[in-house]
Structures are given as structure tokens and as C-alpha cells.
Amino acid sequence: MEVNPQGQFLFVEGLVxxxxxxxxxxxxxxxxxxxxxxxxxxxxx
Numbered sequence: 001m002e003v004n005p006q007g008q009f010l011f012v013e014g015l016v017x018x019x020x021x022x023x024x025x026x027x028x029x030x031x032x033x034x035x036x037x038x039x040x041x042x043x044x045x
Contacts, residue, residue, distance in 0.1 A: 013021050
């Protein structure tokens, strides 16, 4: 993974079939979004 907003990593999935990098990244981002919403809701209570 890169800090570069235009960074590319999908070529890795072509090199290593079944790696599931995109799915793992999407799952991570979703979990962080849910945790962020929960944290924000607690601050407003």
C-alpha cells in the first residue's frame, strides 16, 4: 500500500490469485467508518 492517492495495488491481485486484497481493504474501510460513526454518536450523547 502507498500513501500516494493515485497509488495502485490491483496488479498484485493479478500476480497472486485469491489474495483478496480489494475485499480486505473494503472490509477495513467499512469497519473504520462504522467505528467512526459510533464514536461520533457517543460524543453527542
